[in-house]
Amino acid sequence: MSEGYTSDEMMTVAAARALTDGISCFVGIGLPSAASNLARATHAPNLVLIYESGTIGAKPDRLPLSIGDGILAETADAVITVPEIFNYWLQPGRIDVGFLGAAQIDKFGNINTTIVGGDYAHPKVRLPGAGGAPEIAASSKEVIVIVRQTKRAFVERVEFITSVGYGDGPGTREKLGLRGKGPRQIITDLGILTPDPRTCEFTMTALFEGVSRDTVRERTGWDVQFATEPEVIAPPTSHELAALRKFNASEKASE
Amino acid sequence: MAEIVSLAQAVADAVHDGDAVAMEGFTHLIPFAAGHEVIRQRRRDLTLIRMTPDVIYDQLIGAGCARKLIFSWGGNPGVGSLHRFRDAVEHGWPRPLEIEEHSHAGMANRYVAGASGLPFAVLRGYAGTGLAEVTDTIKPITCPFTGETLMAVQALNPDVAIIHAQQADRHGNVQLWGLAGVQKEAVLASRRAIVTVEEIVDELQPRPTAVVLPAWAVSYVARVPNGAHPSYASGYTERDNQYYQAWDPIARDRQRFSGWLEDHIYGETAVHR
Numbered sequence: 408m409s410e411g412y413t414s415d416e417m418m419t420v421a422a423a424r425a426l427t428d429g430i431s432c433f434v435g436i437g438l439p440s441a442a443s444n445l446a447r448a449t450h451a452p453n454l455v456l457i458y459e460s461g462t463i464g465a466k467p468d469r470l471p472l473s474i475g476d477g478i479l480a481e482t483a484d485a486v487i488t489v490p491e492i493f494n495y496w497l498q499p500g501r502i503d504v505g506f507l508g509a510a511q512i513d514k515f516g517n518i519n520t521t522i523v524g525g526d527y528a529h530p531k532v533r534l535p536g537a538g539g540a541p542e543i544a545a546s547s548k549e550v551i552v553i554v555r556q557t558k559r560a561f562v563e564r565v566e567f568i569t570s571v572g573y574g575d576g577p578g579t580r581e582k583l584g585l586r587g588k589g590p591r592q593i594i595t596d597l598g599i600l601t602p603d604p605r606t607c608e609f610t611m612t613a614l615f616e617g618v619s620r621d622t623v624r625e626r627t628g629w630d631v632q633f634a635t636e637p638e639v640i641a642p643p644t645s646h647e648l649a650a651l652r653k654f655n656a657s658e659k660a661s662e
Numbered sequence: 663m664a665e666i667v668s669l670a671q672a673v674a675d676a677v678h679d680g681d682a683v684a685m686e687g688f689t690h691l692i693p694f695a696a697g698h699e700v701i702r703q704r705r706r707d708l709t710l711i712r713m714t715p716d717v718i719y720d721q722l723i724g725a726g727c728a729r730k731l732i733f734s735w736g737g738n739p740g741v742g743s744l745h746r747f748r749d750a751v752e753h754g755w756p757r758p759l760e761i762e763e764h765s766h767a768g769m770a771n772r773y774v775a776g777a778s779g780l781p782f783a784v785l786r787g788y789a790g791t792g793l794a795e796v797t798d799t800i801k802p803i804t805c806p807f808t809g810e811t812l813m814a815v816q817a818l819n820p821d822v823a824i825i826h827a828q829q830a831d832r833h834g835n836v837q838l839w840g841l842a843g844v845q846k847e848a849v850l851a852s853r854r855a856i857v858t859v860e861e862i863v864d865e866l867q868p869r870p871t872a873v874v875l876p877a878w879a880v881s882y883v884a885r886v887p888n889g890a891h892p893s894y895a896s897g898y899t900e901r902d903n904q905y906y907q908a909w910d911p912i913a914r915d916r917q918r919f920s921g922w923l924e925d926h927i928y929g930e931t932a933v934h935r
Binding site: 436459460461462472473474475476477479480486487488489490493494497498521527530531532533535536537538539540541542545546567568569570571574579580583584585586 | 688689690713714733734735736737739740743744747748751752763764765766767770771773774785786787788789790791792793796810811840841842843844846847871873894896900901903
């Protein structure tokens with residue numbers, strides 16, 4: 408990565424740019440929260456942030472430290488209960504973008520946050536589990552995933568499907584009755600993958616400046632394909648970097 | 663009708679070995695002091711129910727209180743793993759832990775069904791996920807009107823719900839506000855309910871976003887200022903983020919954890935309420 412910014416900063420900036428002003432975004436904690444708050448602080452001041460803790464239209468001026476951070480409730484347009492956020496707001500398809508992280512993701516965009524190794528009853532590593540993600544992945548109009556690209560995280564087939572992407576490939580979502588379109592982008596610290604319209608397999612369609620195809624191959628657990636001419640993503644602007652660093656500084660200060 | 667008692671008495675009367683216990687509070691208003699009292703009174707074979715087990719159930723599981731956990735997201739929010747939960751699932755320490763795993767939407771709907779006196783709830787969820795295969799309280803159901811396939815989840819009716827709220831009045835009517843999670847549903851789904859409160863006031867003043875639980879829907883009210891710590895009570899206390907971070911190295915190590923239990927729960931210097 409070139410001087411002046413880190414690959415994590417580039418990833419967060421690219422994810423923020425993927426959010427259009429004025430849309431509603433169901434935000435997972437961690438990387439999705441940093442990116443969506445950055446979007447609101449830069450090009451998308453009217454982005455509606457929705458957290459599963461029951462806040463609609465949260466406007467935090469620092470990064471929330473958890474999905475139940477008090478600043479979300481204090482700045483929200485509406486504070487509602489957990490059954491209501493899932494039943495009335497997510498389930499009927501009111502949410503434009505579901506924004507998720509992942510522990511493990513496969514070439515069809517299926518997400519595993521449940522177990523790694525062993526079997527379900529005797530896992531080698533027990534992960535936190537589903538949280539809101541399965542229904543966010545099913546019912547948001549579309550989904551964006553943000554995750555660091557490593558061979559361990561990017562696998563041919565996830566060991567456990569916690570949240571469905573394109574399942575086994577074309578036609579799976581329709582067969583399952585999932586009403587959202589599914590994951591449209593996986594944004595990583597190397598670039599952006601999008602699903603091939605014919606096979607639903609995620610393909611590297613954009614690279615960050617200075618990232619080589621060999622690096623991508625080394626850090627992907629399947630035989631990853633590339634667009635004929637992958638787009639090269641512009642580096643963070645000074646405005647984007649300043650806004651992101653202000654968030655990160657406020658996070659450190661509150662620890 | 664709610665009785666206003668000490669926390670120790672509320673737990674002694676309402677929580678028995680083998681009970682199914684739901685301690686709710688979604689990041690906000692987590693009833694930590696009550697959880698610690700359950701550990702102190704050495705309850706065993708509990709079925710613990712909670713959407714986000716959080717540090718509170720890491721402590722109860724590590725202390726050996728639980729036989730089973732019903733949950734939907736088992737992490738330390740903003741920090742990482744719950745190591746006592748993982749140790750129980752991965753290695754059976756201090757005893758094996760049976761799990762029944764859902765999504766948040768599924769758990770929320772299970773409480774709604776329980777509060778509504780229905781055997782199950784219906785949602786669009788789980789289709790295509792591994793959860794539907796490993797959890798037998800998730801079953802497909804055909805809509806009798808449209809013929810479409812939806813998912814049914816079994817109602818939750820815990821023996822006892824335990825929550826923390828900002829205020830009660832002298833009759834035991836309870837008011838909580840801010841992020842309200844699933845506490846109303848958990849209390850109304852349960853046979854008995856304990857509510858710890860920051861403050862007992864002469865008269866409850868209506869607040870925006872408030873949930874009010876009338877005294878006759880609650881079994882016991884106990885005054886426990888700062889009873890949500892290290893979680894928080896909006897308007898009274900701040901979340902102690904450092905505690906959540908400091909928990910990670912304590913929970914990683916069985917010996918350090920056992921020392922923590924001795925110092926902070928069982929020992930003579932521990933804070934009893």
